[in-house]
Structure formats: structure tokens, C-alpha cells
Amino acid sequence: MTLSNSAKEATGAPYQLALMKHAQRLTWEAVERIAANIHPGMRESQAREMSQQVLQALGMQRIWHPTHIRFASNTLKTFKEASEGDPLLGEQDIYFIDMGVVFEGHEGDAGATFVTGDDPHMHACARAAKTLFEEVEAHWRAQGVSGVELYRFAAERAQQMGWRLNMDIKGHRVSDFPHAIHRGGNLGDFAGQPSAGLWILEIQIAHPELPYGAFYEDLLS
Template identity: 45%
Template sequence: MSNQANSSAVRYPDEASLVERVGPAFSVDGMLAARNKTRAAIGEIASKVRPGMVEEDAVAMAKGVLVAAGLELSWHPTRVRFGRNTLKPMRQPSEAGVVLGENDLFFIDIAPRFEAWEGDGGASFVVGEHAEFERCARDAETLFHDVRRKWLREGATGQALYAYADEVACRMGWTLNFDLPGHRVSDFPHAAIHTGSLAAFEATPSAMRWILEIHLRDPQLRFGAFFEDMLLEDVYY
């Protein structure tokens, strides 16, 4: 083949396309199935959490729920975090032995794999009654959707989405934890494709390629709340 034929036949993707490429097993149906099973597992795990439970026992229970649902424990640890541990960055281990109180806050963060496809999701929950815990948990999910709709409405870049999230979190009275800056998701493992964050992405993210993470923290560092899900259109919510 001549050099001229080569130059006309080969197309080189731009940087954004390289970042958003997927593996050979990627499928829309598979990714949605993994996402739906992840959200269902979060609800089931939350329903089994009770005051008086030790955090380590909740994590063991969560792993059992995932395995019973036919999900593989996948590419990051299964996390259920109670009380003061809700402040911690995800890569920082929990303080051992924390017990969920009668009026308390916890969140779930799981990354199971369903067959070839990655799931990833998180949400916060309150047991008993506590107005500030309830507001923080509600605001984490509200901000997630606010940022997601900015993406839909404006085609904002990943960088712009997290700058906006930081600004709105401050207006809400919280601080945004940038140790959880969003990441790729794909057929397993996405890390073989791209390990950079959504907050650093300089293009408009594509649907079904990214996880948007929102971790709000009390400015006085007493507690936090977390919500994450795949960037998707309104029809999926």
C-alpha cells in the first residue's frame, strides 16, 4: 500500500476520543444492566443497616448482598461508612469500630462488576432524626442532579462541571471534596483505558462513559454525605 493510500485511510482520534474509548466487550445494554443492578444493591444494603451496627459488619453484609445478586466485588473496596467516617476521602481507611447511632448518617459506595461491565454507585442515608444530616444527604443528591443537568443543558466540560459543583456546594453551606473528582467507567477494566478524573477532563463528557461523584463535607468537619452515579440523560432517573 502506498504512503498516499495510508494517509487517506487512517484517521487519528482527538484526545477526548482517546480518553473515552471503550474495550471490546462494551455494550449499552450491559452498562445499563450493571448500573441498574448497582442501584438496586445500594437500596438493599441500606435497608439492612441498623443503629447499633459496627461499620465493619455493615461492610461484610454489603459484600454478601453483592455476591447474592450475582455481582463480582470489583475494582475498588466495598464501602459503608458511618458517622465521622463519612468525612474521610475514599482512599483513606475508616476509623475502626465506629458504631451507627440512633440518629446518625451513613453512606454506601460500591463498584461491582456484572459480567463484563462495571457498575459504580453511591448514596447517603439517615437513621432516626437529625435535620443537618438529612439536609447534607439530600443536598449531595440534589447537587449531583444540578451538575448533571448543567452537562445536559450546556455541554459543559468536566472541569467546568466540578468548578460549578464547588461553587454551588459553597452556596449550600458545604465544602466539596475534590479527592472524589469523578472517573471513567466502561467494560472492565476502565483503568486499562484511562485513569484520569472527570474534574480534569477538558472536553464535554459523553453519556455512559463517566461517573459523577459528589462528596459534601460539613465545614466544621463533623460529617459528610456522598452521591454518585453514571452521567446519563433524564430518562434514566
């Protein structure tokens, strides 16, 4: 049976847009606090351990998806792929944080890319992921297009900007926990106009020549 667009945007009785935005704000606060404590010489595993301490301090109820902190070439890995090894973060390096956390029964999901040192190519890559996200989000706001069209537009813009968009990462539903019972699927496969407060727009790009990439995600709200 094929679910209707309205069924794919179903929520539970506790759902409130204000609480979704609250959860998202706290998730972004967690991302920023974690990034402030990541430094060269740290291993990915150490960064993940530290992230749990930050989340506990912020009063999280639980994580709803595993925390991914990817260093260097692991920034090319998709969500479902395991990191290769347990790399040390270098003095000139790139990494991203991807968090899915429940606050007050609602799912926050946020991710961003950071750079140690002053390598211009790495900084350009990190900026490009956020810039592409902002352009796609603006397209959603201005044009009211479908999720399918959003990712078509994202791929086209990424190519024009000189990056490769990872089309295996197409965004997803969020809601009051657990959103999975609503089976909303990927944003990039959603044929309707995505409603605010229900969908995460994910952008993952790869450098066209160098062995790393960048990631940025946030709630369409």
C-alpha cells in the first residue's frame, strides 16, 4: 500500500511545533558545545564519548539516532556506513557532527562541519555545505516545491558550485518521538510540499578531487 502525502506527515498526539523548535535549538546548542571541545589529537571515539557528557548536561531524554562524529576522510561516509578506523584529528583537518536527540518528547536533529587550521580548501568545503543548505531551504520557502524537487535543485546547484552532492542522503521525517511509526520516508522522495516542523533537510557534499566532504542539516521550519 502506498501512503498518501498526508499520512507521511502524520504526527502523534503530543506533537507541538513549538516543542519541535525547542528540541532543535537544544540540539544545535549541543553541536556547538561539542565542537568547542573537539581539538587536534583527539580520536573520533573520544569525541563521541565527550558528546554524551554534553548531551546529559543539557538534559536530553535520549538519543534517537546514533551520534556520528566523522574526521577527515570519514566525512565521506554516509549515515549507515561505519567510520574507517579511529582516526586522530589533525592540526589541518575537517570533521562533522551529526546528532539526533530527544528533548521533551520531540526529536531534534542537527549537523554541521568544522575545520581545524586554515586550509582554504577545507574551509571552502565546510562553507559550501551550509551555503547549499541555505539555498535549498530558500527554494523551499519561496517556491513551495516538493521534496523530490528540492533534491533535484540541490544536485543541480551543487554541480554548479563545483561539488558532488551525495544523493544517498535525502533528508527524513522528524516528529514527536518516535517518528518512525509514521513511516514518512525520505524528504527527497516526498512528492508533496513539505510542511514546516516535520522534515530534516540534509546536505552532504564531496570535494571533487580531495578525500573529504562536508555535511549540514537542519529542520525545515
